[in-house]
Amino acid sequence: MNRIKVGVIGATGYAGLEIVRLLLSHPNVEIAQISSVSYEGKKLSEIYPQLTGIYEKVLTNDAVVVEESQVVFACLPHGHAEPIAKKCFDQGKLFIDMGADFRLSKEEDYKQWYGGQYEEKGLHKAAVYCIPELHRDRLKNAKIIANPGCYPTSISLGLAPVLKAGIADVSTIVIDSKSGATGAGRGLALNTHYTECNEGFSPYKVASHRHTPEIEEVLSGIAKQEVTVTFVPHLLAVNRGIVSTMYVNVPPDATEETIRGLYEEFYKNERFVKLLPAGAAANLKNVKYSNYCHISLHLDNRTHRLIVVCTIDNMVKGAAGQAIQNMNIALGLEEAAGLTMVPPAF
Amino acid sequence: MNRIKVGVIGATGYAGLEIVRLLLSHPNVEIAQISSVSYEGKKLSEIYPQLTGIYEKVLTNDAVVVEESQVVFACLPHGHAEPIAKKCFDQGKLFIDMGADFRLSKEEDYKQWYGGQYEEKGLHKAAVYCIPELHRDRLKNAKIIANPGCYPTSISLGLAPVLKAGIADVSTIVIDSKSGATGAGRGLALNTHYTECNEGFSPYKVASHRHTPEIEEVLSGIAKQEVTVTFVPHLLAVNRGIVSTMYVNVPPDATEETIRGLYEEFYKNERFVKLLPAGAAANLKNVKYSNYCHISLHLDNRTHRLIVVCTIDNMVKGAAGQAIQNMNIALGLEEAAGLTMVPPAF
Amino acid sequence: MNRIKVGVIGATGYAGLEIVRLLLSHPNVEIAQISSVSYEGKKLSEIYPQLTGIYEKVLTNDAVVVEESQVVFACLPHGHAEPIAKKCFDQGKLFIDMGADFRLSKEEDYKQWYGGQYEEKGLHKAAVYCIPELHRDRLKNAKIIANPGCYPTSISLGLAPVLKAGIADVSTIVIDSKSGATGAGRGLALNTHYTECNEGFSPYKVASHRHTPEIEEVLSGIAKQEVTVTFVPHLLAVNRGIVSTMYVNVPPDATEETIRGLYEEFYKNERFVKLLPAGAAANLKNVKYSNYCHISLHLDNRTHRLIVVCTIDNMVKGAAGQAIQNMNIALGLEEAAGLTMVPPAF
């Protein structure tokens, strides 16, 4: 079988590098070209010495990537994906955007939270946002895929079953998330300077993070009613992983067992989402370096609050892995192709 | 001036060691005796090499400590403090319990959450629970002081002003706390084995932690109504520090500015509690190795939820430092004596 | 093609678990049985929740493992491998020992450093010690493989080319190694208690570590003369990885370029050993979670000392990965089968 030619634009950022790394073990694709604005002409292994002698490809520019690829992953700051998406769309190539440019269906949300506007409105209509376990069907014939944000993935997977069942009081949702430092990317900043981050812990962008409208759009779609949440992210001094601890009121007669049943049913056919047994608590160390998602459920009987803990590797299920999962589905490949790595215990 | 003779029972545990360490720089006291069940007859510096050549005291037993001290700190597993408290009380010595035995005023709460009972009910009547910034007056003539738990301290200091003002909807309180690994003590366990804890993050004892009734008793006292909370602690892979992120609904017309005013007023005379300026977020690295408490306020105008972030060093303001602060007040010393260390930046 | 049946004895220790994890992605084998003395009858996923829903095998005992496997990996404390090795040997199965019982050719070395003796001397004659890049030929017809220690692997790979060339003054070898905490295994101990290990650094077993005779035997074999070294290991507060910094005098007329040439030649056909370009320094983060070994060379022209820095993942190339590499060669499989994972950048 011929391997599908895939390209990665922005391959030297953390998401881009992780896509490259995972694609190197994918059985059905080959990496055609990779690009970088800052490092064009250099080998990727010069920037990332872990690739020494393993992958010595030279970085090119985005035009070459588009030209030679059937599938294009774009890892760009928001506001830069549209022109490339258009080119791919016009040439019938599959375009997968790792940024936020196609995630929000309402342009006014994008304007409010990101400060830009939609130049090519037709593209945005064509684009589909997809967390596979929630929106797999959307990928049929999709040509532009908006790959979800890391926080929205961990939150949506955690809350979907109880929201879909209609038993949660959606006015009471509080989301306390914690993300590893790769979430902040490779750009240097004081809060991710080693000595400032290490042995520290703090929230940031409290109730004002740009992932908020994306979270609310996904949750509203599942709940079939408008959902507004309080979302507070924290920076965690680990390399990888997100833990979202979520709180929502449920009726006094709801039991943990019933709710557990909803989750089991919801995810019974999913390979990558695992519901932990009663009494266990989800821990990010158990999913890191993998595409798995762990969910634990806890009912506070004293307050009738359901506590859902959902953890993923922000760089895999929260970024590169989910993008490949989306690609696999869109291309009709096995959904788990290239994503079967077993999480390490340490 | 003669130095006051102080003793520490259970000096080889983390709280006991930290009390000893801080007392070594206290201007008004001297350490008379220290004890340990497991290490009696050894020097404390044999267990903690940081004390080599600085403090070479030999560990004795609790009887000797009580005998030779005017003030006794007890760092014992819960259920072991009563007999020693009685001895001190009968001899007119000041007894400060670092454990949970005297923290709860209702015996049924103690029974439910800790599984024991109060043998000496009179002692429990005499005992006072004291977070100095909230209950300083209780220390007048106190002979038994129940030193607060680390989580309750961070939570009570964070919520007191808004609860006292009566503007919070106390049925909506959600508390998401994160504690460094010293909170689990020196006892070996798999979840604090280096390779299991490092690069991991997880909640534990979800909505079932023993500090819950203590939190509720303190908050109810301030709010002057029964308060029930959802409390979820998480283990953070740092050595020291607690961050409590707290969520509570406030009326739609409450502004961040008004609420900030309440906090400023409440803490205006306090040396150890600092309200951060608008826009800043409390970070545990800024209080570690000190007795300070940092609070940041954030109002989610979209949901009318107040978010309070409160951070302390769990071993200082959350344990040893607060105990010394309580001792200072009870003895009529300067409240900050021995507690003036400036937090390091790294 | 039928998959080869492989068993793992001691599968709940760190080395055993890592073998299981890697074998789950191996294209030519299947795991027949796994055993544990402490957890027989439990599922491995109960001890390691990362396996939830991925691998739900129940742990059995060593007899069943041997019975049902064609290849047996033994992950046992030293002194326990002989009887199982004998059983496997007698039944013509391939036995791979992860411990030290078959590593030393001289029984007196074993006695001196480990304190035991060889009961079945014939087995020890049959056993072969193998770092594939140095001793690949020994595996032909091997039935008992002594898998090397983690420190000796990083040290031997680093020094082999210069020792083989005969230009090093073998009386001057100083080895300063640093290992991540997984090297100490899963057993609880104070020095690997999170709060004691984190933000600390220290040597241990200074010039007295049990890997010393193994290091000297390998190096002597390559140098074709008796080599005695000073070896000082340090505990590094990271999960994985070893860095060995090695010092050896070379003749005044030796240049870094010449020596680099020796290394290039020595490893030119090796997939897993990478010589870094001049100016680069080997970093453990670049090999972790992989079977790769990175070597950097530095000549101190002022003292005519060659400095070799060699890094591996102690759990992969230093344990489980190298054992699988040895198995692959012994079975005539592709040497890199199951070991092609690309190291992550973070």
Add this chain to the structure above:
Amino acid sequence: MNRIKVGVIGATGYAGLEIVRLLLSHPNVEIAQISSVSYEGKKLSEIYPQLTGIYEKVLTNDAVVVEESQVVFACLPHGHAEPIAKKCFDQGKLFIDMGADFRLSKEEDYKQWYGGQYEEKGLHKAAVYCIPELHRDRLKNAKIIANPGCYPTSISLGLAPVLKAGIADVSTIVIDSKSGATGAGRGLALNTHYTECNEGFSPYKVASHRHTPEIEEVLSGIAKQEVTVTFVPHLLAVNRGIVSTMYVNVPPDATEETIRGLYEEFYKNERFVKLLPAGAAANLKNVKYSNYCHISLHLDNRTHRLIVVCTIDNMVKGAAGQAIQNMNIALGLEEAAGLTMVPPAF
């Protein structure tokens, strides 16, 4: 007693901040002024929130600092200290340089390793380099003090007794040092970006670090012969602390006991240097946040190599603490004034 007026130039860098922090607890001085080129006009607490409500001083410029201070600490990049030193010298103020400008007695060494030259040769004659335990007498009447580098301090204290005794073979000295990330300062760089530094370990500037000539000058002075060393520093993913593991050949008849005796004698009157008992190994966690230095001795009887492990907090004994110790001596204050903090155990 009037407090001595002290100023800090470059107070927003890590060394400057640490000096300020320590001086805030010093019984005999007051901070007159602090300066910063980048942050003039801002409060230091705006840059370092740990100082909120504790120290709200506004940063000024270096001219004001010199004007209003009797003692000036300069925390500047190398090459910038001379003009300020001159001003202080001419006005009879005590100048303490935290940088490298006055550390090397030979201008050609400075040229070779730092690339600059000495403009004011008279100042360099007047300047004294001082590790108090080795050169205390030099401080008498000193007006310019070159505060030693962090690596040279840990190395010189570790090797001084055996070099002074004349029993070490100085041609065999190998120094393998490991430093926490504060050593790299507050400037952003990729190797101290959290995700690049965390879970990594690597040497840097192998056999080419600028501290080399300083190390050799100090050791040569003690050994009374020219000493050339191989020095390899490594970046350690901890905030604070240096461990230097040092190797040197001693005569076959030297015993660990004899050598231990030399060290005991050498340091018997020193408050800050502690020789650990036989069998113990120095660990940086036992000195961090303090001015103490721990030394452990280990003799490899098989190779007749002495291994000395010496650890300090790079920011205290390796920088700010030692500078204050030097100031105390020069001013005739108690040597340990402001430096009595007991190292924390965690």
